[in-house]
Amino acid sequence: xxxxxxxxxxxxxxxxxxxxxxxxxxxxxxxxxxILVTRIPRLEGPVVGAASILQTIPSLALLAFMVxxxxxxxxxxxxxxxxxxGLFLYSLLPVLRNTVTGLSGLDPAVLEAARxxxxxxxxxxxxxxxxxxxxxxxxxxxxxxxxxxxxxxLATPVGALSLxxxxxxxxxxxxxxxxxxxxxxxxxxALVLDGLIRSISAGLVRRSRRLTMLGVTGLLGLAAIGATPxxxxxxxxxxxxxxxxAKTFSESYILAHVLAGQVTRATGRKARTLESLGSMVIFDxxxxxxxxxxxxxxxxxxxxxxxxxxxxxxxxxxxxxVERGLVAHGVQIVAALGFENTYVLAMRREHAERLSVRRxxxxxxxxxxxxxxxxxxxxxxxxxxxxxxxxxxxxxDLRSMDPSLMYDAIQADQxxxxxxxxxxxxxxxxxxxxxxxxxxxxxxxxxxxxVGERLRREQPDAVEALRNxxxxxxxxxxxxxxxxxxxxxxxxxxxxxxxxxxSP
Amino acid sequence: MIRLxxxxxxxxxHLAVDRVSLHVAAGEVLVLVGGSGSGKxxxxxxxxxxxxxxxxxxxVAGQDIATLPAHGLRRRIGYVFQRLGLFPHMSVAQNxxxxxxxxxxxxxxxxxxxxxxxxxxxxxxELAESRPDALSGGQAQRVAVARALAAEPPVLLMDEPFGxxxxxxxxxxxxxxxxxxxxxRLTVVLVTxxxxxxxxxxxxxxxxxxxxxxxxxxxxxxxxAPVEATVEELFAAPRRQASLVAAMxxxxxx
Numbered sequence: 139x140x141x142x143x144x145x146x147x148x149x150x151x152x153x154x155x156x157x158x159x160x161x162x163x164x165x166x167x168x169x170x171x172x173i174l175v176t177r178i179p180r181l182e183g184p185v186v187g188a189a190s191i192l193q194t195i196p197s198l199a200l201l202a203f204m205v206x207x208x209x210x211x212x213x214x215x216x217x218x219x220x221x222x223x224g225l226f227l228y229s230l231l232p233v234l235r236n237t238v239t240g241l242s243g244l245d246p247a248v249l250e251a252a253r254x255x256x257x258x259x260x261x262x263x264x265x266x267x268x269x270x271x272x273x274x275x276x277x278x279x280x281x282x283x284x285x286x287x288x289x290x291x292l293a294t295p296v297g298a299l300s301l302x303x304x305x306x307x308x309x310x311x312x313x314x315x316x317x318x319x320x321x322x323x324x325x326x327x328a329l330v331l332d333g334l335i336r337s338i339s340a341g342l343v344r345r346s347r348r349l350t351m352l353g354v355t356g357l358l359g360l361a362a363i364g365a366t367p368x369x370x371x372x373x374x375x376x377x378x379x380x381x382x383x384a385k386t387f388s389e390s391y392i393l394a395h396v397l398a399g400q401v402t403r404a405t406g407r408k409a410r411t412l413e414s415l416g417s418m419v420i421f422d423x424x425x426x427x428x429x430x431x432x433x434x435x436x437x438x439x440x441x442x443x444x445x446x447x448x449x450x451x452x453x454x455x456x457x458x459x460v461e462r463g464l465v466a467h468g469v470q471i472v473a474a475l476g477f478e479n480t481y482v483l484a485m486r487r488e489h490a491e492r493l494s495v496r497r498x499x500x501x502x503x504x505x506x507x508x509x510x511x512x513x514x515x516x517x518x519x520x521x522x523x524x525x526x527x528x529x530x531x532x533x534x535d536l537r538s539m540d541p542s543l544m545y546d547a548i549q550a551d552q553x554x555x556x557x558x559x560x561x562x563x564x565x566x567x568x569x570x571x572x573x574x575x576x577x578x579x580x581x582x583x584x585x586x587x588x589v590g591e592r593l594r595r596e597q598p599d600a601v602e603a604l605r606n607x608x609x610x611x612x613x614x615x616x617x618x619x620x621x622x623x624x625x626x627x628x629x630x631x632x633x634x635x636x637x638x639x640x641s642p
Numbered sequence: 643m644i645r646l647x648x649x650x651x652x653x654x655x656h657l658a659v660d661r662v663s664l665h666v667a668a669g670e671v672l673v674l675v676g677g678s679g680s681g682k683x684x685x686x687x688x689x690x691x692x693x694x695x696x697x698x699x700x701x702v703a704g705q706d707i708a709t710l711p712a713h714g715l716r717r718r719i720g721y722v723f724q725r726l727g728l729f730p731h732m733s734v735a736q737n738x739x740x741x742x743x744x745x746x747x748x749x750x751x752x753x754x755x756x757x758x759x760x761x762x763x764x765x766x767x768e769l770a771e772s773r774p775d776a777l778s779g780g781q782a783q784r785v786a787v788a789r790a791l792a793a794e795p796p797v798l799l800m801d802e803p804f805g806x807x808x809x810x811x812x813x814x815x816x817x818x819x820x821x822x823x824x825x826x827r828l829t830v831v832l833v834t835x836x837x838x839x840x841x842x843x844x845x846x847x848x849x850x851x852x853x854x855x856x857x858x859x860x861x862x863x864x865x866x867a868p869v870e871a872t873v874e875e876l877f878a879a880p881r882r883q884a885s886l887v888a889a890m891x892x893x894x895x896x
Contacts, residue, residue: 245727247723247725247726247727248727250692250723251721251726253692254716255716255717255744256716256745257740257744258713265740270729
């Protein structure tokens with residue numbers, strides 16, 4: 139818990155900065171846009187319609203979509219920028235809609251009077267229409283504010299620091315304290331922000347300077363907190379720390395801390411981790427220099443980065459080809475960690491024994507009566523059609539779910555076969571049997587350390603430290619490390635530190 | 643002071659106002675009377691360009707108003723709206739001071755003028771900081787008149803200004819209006835459908851029916867020599883009503 143609270147100021151500041159900036163951009167764009175469409179009525183349909191469509195896109199997808207969209211424009215596609223843009227688009231509709239509603243709902247007699255006393259259209263807008271529409275307009279800003287703060291937790295997978303790091307990391311490592319801290323902090327922030335804006339609104343309506351000032355001061359305070367990290371970075375101009383990326387599962391978190399710890403121990407320089415990045419996002423991040431190193435798997439790189447298909451060569455050739463292919467991306471493999479993390483099909487031991495199944499080909503005969511569970515990624519991956527074609531697999535039911543729930547599902551007899559990962563400690567502790575891939579359909583997935591260009595150029599000693607990790611972790615060790623996080627509830631940094639403390 | 647020359651206003655196929663020509667002398671109160679939809683309000687609103695004429699010319703104080711910027715024209719013409727249109731987010735004082743501020747008067751001059759106008763329309767100075775929603779109907783009406791007069795316009799347009807008031811309040815306000823317009827020597831165009839009001843307040847009366855101007859003249863002229871049955875009926879109605887009331891009251895006396 140202390141671990142968690144220690145990072146809270148940093149996460150909170152990042153979260154506030156991100157949400158406030160997105161909200162401010164939303165207001166700055168949506169209010170004038172709302173005014174414009176009330177002046178030019180034929181614009182109202184298209185503009186409000188476009189904003190409504192943006193709003194119907196699931197927020198996670200909208201944020202994730204910003205990554206390739208920005209990359210296509212040649213902009214920085216990882217981190218704050220895609221999150222900021224996604225949140226900004228998301229905040230537009232409530233402000234826009236309320237601006238339009240507020241302005242078009244005004245008493246025509248008052249509008250005619252504004253013309254009648256000799257106001258120009260601009261004077262009427264600023265002296266009569268906007269002040270009268272203000273309560274409705276501010277209600278829209280409040281809606282946008284709560285949405286933005288909540289949705290900003292989804293900024294984590296696109297590489298922006300936010301309270302979502304607690305939630306995503308916590309869900310993957312089954313650390314529900316972390317999930318709770320993330321949720322409570324973000325809910326509290328949303329309430330505070332809403333309260334401050336409401337105070338400004340009430341102050342304006344009731345003409346209470348005190349209430350308005352209270353709200354404004356509070357907002358400025360939040361803005362100051364949100365701006366601290368950026369200002370700090372600007373003022374101290376310290377050397378950018380080495381950043382190690384992690385995907386969205388326990389093993390990746392642990393390995394990121396192993397890499398970071400190894401670098402710090404060997405060079406004395408600070409290394410931080412950037413966690414919960416999506417599979418494609420993380421490689422782009424490395425290529426662009428937003429992160430310096432991370433652990434990926436040869437099979438993943440073969441299909442996802444090199445976009446190579448089937449059939450696959452043997453382990454050594456595949457690794458060599460991947461290494462060659464990565465050169466064009468400015469990425470280098472500096473070490474293989476010594477274990478493989480591949481998909482294995484697993485069943486409950488008693489079930490497998492009852493059906494006398496030890497190999498995938500034997501299980502395939504029963505597949506039509508079996509329910510299959512896997513993570514959300516497998517069904518989209520190129521090896522899935524290869525696997526099903528090789529064995530003629532036709533399951534009774536296919537369900538994709540969060541990996542941490544998959545084991546509960548097979549334990550509770552809700553699925554019969556799962557695609558487990560070979561290094562998962564839960565295979566042993568849940569008494570599952572990993573079926574032998576007797577026709578060799580599942581390609582090799584050797585864990586390798588990837589290093590980006592910047593680190594190789596500027597800090598060769600850090601690269602050297604990472605190289606020394608070669609062969610340090612075998613499959614049994616990785617299973618043990620995973621088990622300690624997934625089942626014993628230890629934190630990834632603790633587990634990583636204990637590994638590094640062992641003599642090589 | 644105000645001259646309408648062959649002014650028409652067309653809504654699609656419908657002629658709301660059909661070739662109306664009128665002249666209002668300086669210091670005169672001209673009352674436009676007519677039924678609902680007769681075009682009297684449209685005629686009034688064309689004088690400060692709240693509605694633009696489809697054809698014809700309107701001259702105010704010697705200038706063709708089509709050649710002036712509309713907002714500038716409106717700052718020189720007071721307007722009292724049928725539905726008042728007081729600005730609900732402004733205090734009484736701010737409502738009254740709105741046109742002078744648009745004209746760039748100094749704050750002290752605006753303040754003095756507001757005090758002067760509150761006295762003129764016989765409103766308690768204490769009300770200056772009230773919001774419009776705290777006012778009674780009669781008070782709101784007085785504020786609307788004060789707002790219209792704030793920038794010392796020579797011309798005042800009034801669109802059924804007393805229509806929504808109870809009879810006693812209406813009578814008090816009508817008397818107040820009569821006093822004010824004489825004191826300030828205002829040129830006024832007043833729209834009403836109430837013949838009694840027209841006769842009491844107007845120097846001359848213009849009868850409008852179906853967009854056309856039927857007859858203009860003093861109440862006596864119209865009464866004595868109506869050009870059309872419509873005009874005759876308009877004048878007969880209040881007297882008929884009065885005699886009916888008298889007859890009823892007579893019957894009830896023992």
